[in-house]
Amino acid sequence: MIDTIPTSPDQSAFRALADPTRRQILMLLSDQDMTIGEVVDHFTITRPAVKKHLAMLEYGQLISVHPRGRERINRLEPLGLKSVADWLSYFDRFWDTRLAALKGAVEKEERKSDD
Amino acid sequence: MIDTIPTSPDQSAFRALADPTRRQILMLLSDQDMTIGEVVDHFTITRPAVKKHLAMLEYGQLISVHPRGRERINRLEPLGLKSVADWLSYFDRFWDTRLAALKGAVEKEERKSDD
DNA sequence: TTGACATGAAACTATTCGGTATCATATAAA
DNA sequence: TTTATATGATACCGAATAGTTTCATGTCAA
Numbered sequence: 001m002i003d004t005i006p007t008s009p010d011q012s013a014f015r016a017l018a019d020p021t022r023r024q025i026l027m028l029l030s031d032q033d034m035t036i037g038e039v040v041d042h043f044t045i046t047r048p049a050v051k052k053h054l055a056m057l058e059y060g061q062l063i064s065v066h067p068r069g070r071e072r073i074n075r076l077e078p079l080g081l082k083s084v085a086d087w088l089s090y091f092d093r094f095w096d097t098r099l100a101a102l103k104g105a106v107e108k109e110e111r112k113s114d115d
Numbered sequence: 116m117i118d119t120i121p122t123s124p125d126q127s128a129f130r131a132l133a134d135p136t137r138r139q140i141l142m143l144l145s146d147q148d149m150t151i152g153e154v155v156d157h158f159t160i161t162r163p164a165v166k167k168h169l170a171m172l173e174y175g176q177l178i179s180v181h182p183r184g185r186e187r188i189n190r191l192e193p194l195g196l197k198s199v200a201d202w203l204s205y206f207d208r209f210w211d212t213r214l215a216a217l218k219g220a221v222e223k224e225e226r227k228s229d230d
Numbered sequence: 231t232t233g234a235c236a237t238g239a240a241a242c243t244a245t246t247c248g249g250t251a252t253c254a255t256a257t258a259a260a
Numbered sequence: 261t262t263t264a265t266a267t268g269a270t271a272c273c274g275a276a277t278a279g280t281t282t283c284a285t286g287t288c289a290a
Contacts (some may be wrong), residue, residue, distance in 0.1 A: 142264085150267090151266075152265090152266065163269085163270095164268080166262070166268080184266090185265075185267070186266060186267080187266085187268095
């Protein structure tokens with residue numbers, strides 16, 4: 001009986017990804033860091049709406065925000081996305097057993113080259 | 116200016132994954148197909164609540180439902196998850212360039228062995 | 231110092247979400 | 261043919277979402 005749900009490491013990241021506008025923002029930030037104003041210029045919704053989306057992305061640790069003078073620079077935080085991808089990888093075996101195996105091998109190889 | 120958002124292929128799949136209970140259900144179904152009642156037995160919430168979650172998972176094409184007598188068998192549909200993983204793979208380059216390359220190579224290899 | 235500008239924040243609205251309780255329907259079993 | 265069981269479906273509730281408008285704050289520049 002599941003009562004206290006063994007919450008995945010990043011509930012808020014999954015929630016942050018649920019909205020198409022927020023996913024679009026992530027795509028934008030993958031090209032370059034942007035101020036709030038610059039992000040707003042890519043959408044038709046108002047600035048406060050974008051601000052809220054950015055707040056949720058930050059809460060889900062998918063972006064980080066860095067003040068610079070009167071601006072705030074929004075930067076993609078890929079590691080937040082990686083944790084989601086890792087959760088999904090649990091299902092790798094269903095569509096590609098061999099890929100999962102290779103993935104493990106590569107990651108092992110990487111850990112070796114890290115030290 | 117992004118107005119009509121170039122919606123990702125699987126908006127409803129992302130939404131379906133946003134809830135921890137639904138992700139838990141997917142984990143359960145990855146072990147075995149289940150009737151609604153069997154899924155309910157793993158949680159403390161009521162059957163109609165579970166039913167709604169299953170409906171969202173079905174809408175997001177993450178599961179399929181198959182009537183059998185008076186029961187309805189819920190089955191994991193891994194391909195729905197794969198489309199989400201594919202969207203995420205856009206960001207692979209940020210944390211693992213080499214893995215992304217390997218992934219491409221493996222998938223190419225698979226396509227070869229498919230025909 | 232004053233004005234322009236980038237952002238913060240609050241208040242409000244409509245809709246969706248996650249949940250409940252309740253009742254209806256269809257099938258299996260006695 | 262009853263009766264029990266598995267599910268469908270509806271109505272309702274409180275909280276969270278996604279958006280708006282409006283106003284306040286802080287910083288750069290003239």
